[in-house]
Amino acid sequence: MLKLLRTLFRPELVLRRSSSSYVARMRYLTRLREDDEACLEALRSGRLLLYHRLAPLLQKTPAGLFQLPNICTNDLEGVLDKLGKSHALVKEAVLIGCTEKHEAQFSLDVGSLEQSEVERLCGGAFIDLRKAFFLLTGPEVPLVARGQTLLRWHQTNGFCSASGHPTFRNQSGSQRICHSSGHTYYPKMAPVVIALISDGSRCLLGRQATFPSGMYSALAGFCDMGETIEETLRREIAEEVGLELMSFRVSGSQHWPFPQSSFMVACQALVSPDNTQVSVDHAELEDARWFSLQEVQEALRLKKPPRNHQGAPPTLWLPPRYAIAHQLVVEWVQQQLATH
Ligand SMILES: NC(=O)C1=CN([C@@H]2O[C@H](COP(=O)(O)OP(=O)(O)OC[C@H]3O[C@@H](n4cnc5c(N)ncnc54)[C@H](O)[C@@H]3O)[C@@H](O)[C@H]2O)C=CC1
Numbered sequence: 001m002l003k004l005l006r007t008l009f010r011p012e013l014v015l016r017r018s019s020s021s022y023v024a025r026m027r028y029l030t031r032l033r034e035d036d037e038a039c040l041e042a043l044r045s046g047r048l049l050l051y052h053r054l055a056p057l058l059q060k061t062p063a064g065l066f067q068l069p070n071i072c073t074n075d076l077e078g079v080l081d082k083l084g085k086s087h088a089l090v091k092e093a094v095l096i097g098c099t100e101k102h103e104a105q106f107s108l109d110v111g112s113l114e115q116s117e118v119e120r121l122c123g124g125a126f127i128d129l130r131k132a133f134f135l136l137t138g139p140e141v142p143l144v145a146r147g148q149t150l151l152r153w154h155q156t157n158g159f160c161s162a163s164g165h166p167t168f169r170n171q172s173g174s175q176r177i178c179h180s181s182g183h184t185y186y187p188k189m190a191p192v193v194i195a196l197i198s199d200g201s202r203c204l205l206g207r208q209a210t211f212p213s214g215m216y217s218a219l220a221g222f223c224d225m226g227e228t229i230e231e232t233l234r235r236e237i238a239e240e241v242g243l244e245l246m247s248f249r250v251s252g253s254q255h256w257p258f259p260q261s262s263f264m265v266a267c268q269a270l271v272s273p274d275n276t277q278v279s280v281d282h283a284e285l286e287d288a289r290w291f292s293l294q295e296v297q298e299a300l301r302l303k304k305p306p307r308n309h310q311g312a313p314p315t316l317w318l319p320p321r322y323a324i325a326h327q328l329v330v331e332w333v334q335q336q337l338a339t340h
Pocket residue numbers: 190192194217218219220221222223256258259260262264319323324325326
């Protein structure tokens with residue numbers, strides 16, 4: 001029996017099985033991107049993430065958690081029938097992924113329909129994406145972000161910048177073409193370097209005036225044309241807080257949908273403990289301060305935004321769990337605990 005179990009659960013077999021299904025899914029997605037007919041066919045049995053003017057549709061479970069409603073094309077067509085609208089809207093969906101069961105996933109903006117009617121018929125509420133980031137807790141967050149960004153890209157790239165003529169999407173929504181100039185446009189992300197700066201025992205966090213009260217985050221900056229990650233990091237740290245970078249390591253990356261679409265390269269950065277005097281550029285940041293390990297640990301323990309009373313010093317609050325700034329802070333705390 002034990003031998004049988006060992007044979008069945010050999011880790012290399014499990015990995016091989018799951019990775020071959022991954023390969024099959026990725027190849028399926030490539031085919032759907034390139035073949036309009038196949039993509040339309042996949043849409044017939046596909047899953048839909050609905051948005052209303054770019055706000056995703058969320059559903060509250062009886063346990064009070066938020067999730068994405070499981071809507072298929074047939075369901076939406078039923079809603080369109082009830083509203084007396086044409087099924088043509090469904091074709092505007094863009095391809096964003098594929099489930100493990102090989103169901104293609106699409107996002108669709110139903111902003112042309114009455115919001116409250118769709119909410120009633122689908123059983124959910126359209127919630128601003130920034131707020132949704134705090135409400136959703138599962139692995140679906142990157143998919144919701146991707147769905148929104150791709151829809152936004154199509155809504156804002158309807159014309160060719162060379163000819164001024166309209167551009168036309170392929171069925172999957174992976175590109176737009178101008179038949180007049182021949183240009184093909186692909187969705188773009190702007191590269192950003194984000195760093196958690198440490199002097200060895202404390203970490204530096206900054207806030208912009210537009211952040212909610214008490215919220216501080218890792219420092220971030222867009223890459224200038226032609227810059228390397230290191231050049232952007234050195235420049236941003238010097239510009240924003242007047243410090244000199246000593247060393248850094250790339251820790252991860254993520255796509256970030258706000259305010260447009262950024263590709264965040266996340267780094268742990270070190271400055272010299274002998275030179276930690278911060279001089280904030282107030283054109284970029286409202287404040288930047290060093291925080292102790294204890295202060296950061298307390299902020300990580302908060303389950304919801306603190307109630308900051310007027311006049312009292314605000315309680316530190318960190319970006320949502322999914323944000324890479326949050327993950328950088330968690331990683332830094334783990335490093336501190338491991339080394340001290
Ligand atoms: N995922 C995360 O954990 C975090 C993400 N971020 C994101 O990082 C990005 C950069 O952060 P900040 O510099 O604080 O943002 P910011 O939005 O304050 O941008 C700073 C300046 O960069 C310029 N800019 C805007 N868009 C640009 C673009 N596409 N290319 C080049 N320059 C541009 C503008 O002059 C803007 O005033 C933002 O998209 C922000 O949302 C920031 C902190 C945490």
